[in-house]
Amino acid sequence: KVNIKKTKWVIEKILLKSKDFYKANGRKPIIGCLGLTFKADVEDLRESPALEIVLNLLKESENVIACEPNISFHENINLVDYEEILLQVDILVGLVAHKEFNSKHAENITFMDFCGLY
Numbered sequence: 001k002v003n004i005k006k007t008k009w010v011i012e013k014i015l016l017k018s019k020d021f022y023k024a025n026g027r028k029p030i031i032g033c034l035g036l037t038f039k040a041d042v043e044d045l046r047e048s049p050a051l052e053i054v055l056n057l058l059k060e061s062e063n064v065i066a067c068e069p070n071i072s073f074h075e076n077i078n079l080v081d082y083e084e085i086l087l088q089v090d091i092l093v094g095l096v097a098h099k100e101f102n103s104k105h106a107e108n109i110t111f112m113d114f115c116g117l118y
Contacts, residue, residue, distance in 0.1 A: 014093055025090075030063045030088055033053070035096020095115055
């Protein structure tokens, strides 16, 4: 129950930040999510809260891309590499602390860290 509640809380926080961005800029933001797997540095998507968060954001018609260094394809999610996600997004969301992710991101990107990445 705690994991389900936390997942919903994260989704709500991201959606609020998206609404704030829309109000300030007159357009929906591009949201970049770092990590989809169940835990860091694995390729297992089973029961992944991060995957659930991204899929829910897509259901809410958010413009979402993701970086997941441990898988190369997902049928419902646009996967890009780490350097590309940093160039494309308005809001960057840390969901899984993979070793490939570092603290480098542009200052004009809003960063939301839900996994202790930075």
